[in-house]
Amino acid sequence: xxxxxxxxxxxxxxxxxxxxxxxxxxxxxxxxxxxxxxxxxxxxxxxxxxxxxxxxxxxxxxxxxxxxxxxxxxxxxxxxxxxxxxxxxxxxxxxxxxxxxxxxxxxxxxxxxxxxxxxxxxxxxxxxxxxxxxxxxxx
Amino acid sequence: xxxxxxxxxxxxxxxxxxxxxxxxxxxxxxxxxxxxxxxxxxxxxxxxxxxxxxxxxxxxxxxxxxxxxxxxxxxxxxxxxxxxxxxxxxxxxxxxxxxxxxxxxxxxxxxxxxxxxxxxxxxxxxxxxxxxxxxxxxxxxxxxxxxxxxxxxxxxxxxxxxxxxxxxxxxxxxxxxxxxxxxxxxxxxxxxxxxxxxxxxxxxxxxxxxxxxxxxxxxxxxxxxxxxxxxxxxxxxxxxxxxxxxxxxxxxxxxxxxxxxxxxxxxxxxxxxxxxxxxxxxxxxxxxxxxxxxxxxxxxxxxxxxxxxxxxxxxxxxxxxxxxxxxxxxxxxxxxxxxxxxxxxxxxxxxxxxxxxxxxxxxxxxxxxxxxxxxxxxxxxxxxxx
Numbered sequence: 001x002x003x004x005x006x007x008x009x010x011x012x013x014x015x016x017x018x019x020x021x022x023x024x025x026x027x028x029x030x031x032x033x034x035x036x037x038x039x040x041x042x043x044x045x046x047x048x049x050x051x052x053x054x055x056x057x058x059x060x061x062x063x064x065x066x067x068x069x070x071x072x073x074x075x076x077x078x079x080x081x082x083x084x085x086x087x088x089x090x091x092x093x094x095x096x097x098x099x100x101x102x103x104x105x106x107x108x109x110x111x112x113x114x115x116x117x118x119x120x121x122x123x124x125x126x127x128x129x130x131x132x133x134x135x136x137x138x139x
Numbered sequence: 140x141x142x143x144x145x146x147x148x149x150x151x152x153x154x155x156x157x158x159x160x161x162x163x164x165x166x167x168x169x170x171x172x173x174x175x176x177x178x179x180x181x182x183x184x185x186x187x188x189x190x191x192x193x194x195x196x197x198x199x200x201x202x203x204x205x206x207x208x209x210x211x212x213x214x215x216x217x218x219x220x221x222x223x224x225x226x227x228x229x230x231x232x233x234x235x236x237x238x239x240x241x242x243x244x245x246x247x248x249x250x251x252x253x254x255x256x257x258x259x260x261x262x263x264x265x266x267x268x269x270x271x272x273x274x275x276x277x278x279x280x281x282x283x284x285x286x287x288x289x290x291x292x293x294x295x296x297x298x299x300x301x302x303x304x305x306x307x308x309x310x311x312x313x314x315x316x317x318x319x320x321x322x323x324x325x326x327x328x329x330x331x332x333x334x335x336x337x338x339x340x341x342x343x344x345x346x347x348x349x350x351x352x353x354x355x356x357x358x359x360x361x362x363x364x365x366x367x368x369x370x371x372x373x374x375x376x377x378x379x380x381x382x383x384x385x386x387x388x389x390x391x392x393x394x395x396x397x398x399x400x401x402x403x404x405x406x407x408x409x410x411x412x413x414x415x416x417x418x419x420x421x422x423x424x425x426x427x428x429x430x431x432x433x434x435x436x437x438x439x440x441x442x443x444x445x446x447x448x449x450x451x452x453x454x455x456x457x458x459x460x461x462x463x464x465x466x467x468x469x470x471x472x473x474x475x476x477x478x479x480x481x482x483x484x485x486x487x488x489x490x491x492x493x494x495x496x497x498x499x500x501x502x503x504x505x506x507x508x509x510x511x512x513x514x515x516x517x518x519x520x521x522x523x524x525x
Binding site for chain 2 (some may be wrong): 008009
């Protein structure tokens, strides 16, 4: 099936992130020197500057740090029908991601910043699976 | 930060010429390089100088300073193409001051031209690899999809409301009504903003800047030479800049611009002034939530209180702190990288050239702009007095 949205062009530095997503795991970089997890993947830690960077599997839990509801999408390669919930999620491990909130009403009255969310995976192509998030319930 | 060293640069350059391109608005018959060239010629005429006098070329955006120099037919001794978003032109005024101070050039032109609406003579965007990988697959793309996240979080943390953001649009439109060059001049109400077309909640279309074709240029020289120019010089008393992030996920606090705070801190220290000293303010208004957050980040008020300047009428014609007196990116013009235009307006206000919208006795003006999503910042302190 034709993907309904632009397919990420994967850079070599981010390969483990996308390989993990394809297997249904959220794999993110973490500095072995200072312990800070971060996104996006880089060869040096943005917190302490160390070049000793490894990868961990994140819990997939986080909070909706902020959101917006797109009533129109400017990018013509994005064909999924609006409204779309544009989301910034802060992972339990610290890093923030841009993503979509799914399985939730596109209604600002039904959403609030800091609500708990958890990762789910959307297959886009044979190579690319997108991490998206859904409400996790609870406070 | 060594304030004594910064103070030594204060007033080292004057703005002696400003102008827009021949026309601004919707210009399908002009490539953006033409908008640069028109603006440069117009600003030099305003200064009483000619293209032959220019030996420093400063620009940002898709064209390099070499392209601009070639187009106007000069071989500059100094070029600078720092491009960190729409505030780049504000930052470049500071760079020009530094170059003039050290004798690297004698007459500097900071130039902008952008066919933001018609897309004539434009090149592909730069720096798209990371967004293409981590953002656009989710529907992000275009400034409203990002700045909305800043705005939602601000509402969550500070209780700001859609009505309060709308007041920024209403205030700015009142100024646009007084500016013959402004694109949108009919008065609007808070209700009009709330009822306008939804684009990306929390933004309706009246929360978002125009998209136009426009050029603008600013000419600078040292104070000694400025005396021979056509008009009374405007003195650059302070200049500051900073860059925090490009990807919005990397912004430390979505509700507060660290880049803006730092840019302001440098500019204020250089000029030896603080927020209370200004009688005119120009803030980059790509979105209604931008100016209040800039006021908060610059220290004009506490976090969450920036909207009070607009809802209490301080920012409007007749108010105690006039803000965005040209009608702003929201109602006057916004080509994409808006930063040259607030400088032009501040200079006109300090010269007393603004007719119906003139701020009486304007002597000290603040220009503050953002690049990207409050990602980078430039701040200028401009004065009618040496």
